[in-house]
Amino acid sequence: MARPSRKSASTRPDIHTQITNQIIEAIEQGAGDWQMPWHRTGEGLNRPLNADTGNAYRGINVLSLWVAAEVRGFSTGLWGTYRQWQAKGAQVRKGEKASLVIFYKEYDAEDVDTETGETTDGKRRFARASYVFNADQVDGYERPEPPVAINxxxxxxxxxxxxxxxxxxxxxxxxxxxxxxxxxxxxxxxxxxxxxxxxxxxxxxxxxxxxxxxxxxxxxxxxxxxxxxxxxxxxxxxxxxxxxxxxxxxxxxxxxxxxxxxxxxxxxxxxxxxxxxxxxxxxxxxxxxxxxxxxxxxxxxxxxxxx
Incomplete structure (x- = not known):
């Protein structure tokens, strides 16, 4: 089973700490010659995309997935949840490790910042974790032709x-x-x-x-x-x-x-x-x-x- 393990709320670090620690670890692993992920390729680097919706990830999720792709050597910027890949007729390979993205559960509030969950009255929406897998981690998915690189x-x-x-x-x-x-x-x-x-x-x-x-x-x-x-x-x-x-x-x-x-x-x-x-x-x-x-x-x- 390739699904991420579910730890109890009391033992699992909060979402912000998990993502922050992932980025800290990636930087420290690079020691003195660390290069940020967006410097790694001569062809430029696109924003990661959700394979199901085609939408680009935003804010911290861009950085989190760039780091995950850099550390683990993924060749594509397509990501999806376990169920999203299943719906496309693909299967996440056994033993593959998911990457973490974050979203905020919606409540009725005005002027909500979709990246931080903050509102004008100082309240926050509830941060939720979502686990996604890169297209390199699945079988049975026929990748679309890559977009023509910008001249x-x-x-x-x-x-x-x-x-x-x-x-x-x-x-x-x-x-x-x-x-x-x-x-x-x-x-x-x-x-x-x-x-x-x-x-x-x-x-x-x-x-x-x-x-x-x-x-x-x-x-x-x-x-x-x-x-x-x-x-x-x-x-x-x-x-x-x-x-x-x-x-x-x-x-x-x-x-x-x-x-x-x-x-x-x-x-x-x-x-x-x-x-x-x-x-x-x-x-x-x-x-x-x-x-x-x-x-x-x-x-x-x-x-x-x-x-």
Whole structure:
């Protein structure tokens, strides 16, 4: 039987701890040369999809399934529950281990955040676990033809149009990339100063860096108004960097751009581990805020097209 074992509520860690520990373990297993899952392939990385509905997973579930696929060497981003695979005429192989995703049981409440379960009155919906298996773990499933990869030129054109539609103030010059809150502007080196890597072209390096800074840009008070100081104190800056890292990963996956680690990426790993170990909901907060940043930027695309 391939179903996950059911432990009693008193012995099973809560859902937030299970997912947080999974991500911590994956990072620590990589020791000093850890690369986040979204840096692992030169073809870019798509959001994981539910094999039954075809819908893309969101927020923390994207990160959780990316990590699971990286650690266990899965070659596909298709996932489904035991019953969903059965309904498609497929069978999860005996002994296969499920991966954990999270959802929130719905209650009648206004303005509910679907990633954190928070409402405007401070209440929370009940977090529920769901166990899914990758298509690599099942027999009897005929995979559909993989989607045609986005032409690199088209991907860059698409990314350029996406960024331009935000209306963000972007200046070029110098040798550093950063967002400056005081002027509400992004500073980027000239595109010609970026170098290619084994997984990304020089142009992709430029755009993935710009999408990182664009995620920072969404944190301004007149946009998503991200404030981590009260909760995370001295680690608030590391939290914002994690949001920008995840935000850029989500955007690159959607736009077909291979994400390149920032030069200072490794320096933040220890900070992130410290935050994750101290707060089992920190990664949920970061993923939810990254998702909100992406949704905000998507809405700007709609506004531009409507105009």
């Amino acid at each position: 690199p030129v088209e991907a860059i054109d698409q990314a350029d149009a996406f960024i331009r539609s935000t209306g963000a103030k972007i200046s070029h010059g110098g040798d550093r990339a950063y967002y400056r809150p005081s002027s509400d502007s992004i500073q980027m080196p000239e595109p010609s100063r970026f170098l290619g890597t084994p997984t990304s072209s020089a142009t992709e390096c430029y755009y993935s860096t710009l999408l990182h800074e664009l995620t920072h840009w969404t944190g301004h008070a007149k946009r998503c108004d991200r404030q981590f100081g009260e909760r995370f104190g001295d680690e608030a800056y590391a939290m914002e960097e994690l949001v920008a890292e995840l935000g850029a990963a989500f955007l690159c996956a959607d736009l077909g751009i291979a994400l390149t680690p920032r030069p200072d990426h490794a320096a933040y790993i220890d900070h992130w581990l410290k935050v994750l170990k101290a707060d089992n909901r920190a990664i949920f907060t970061a993923a939810a805020q990254a998702a909100k940043a992406g949704e905000f930027l998507e809405k700007l695309q709609s506004v531009t097209k409507a105009a």
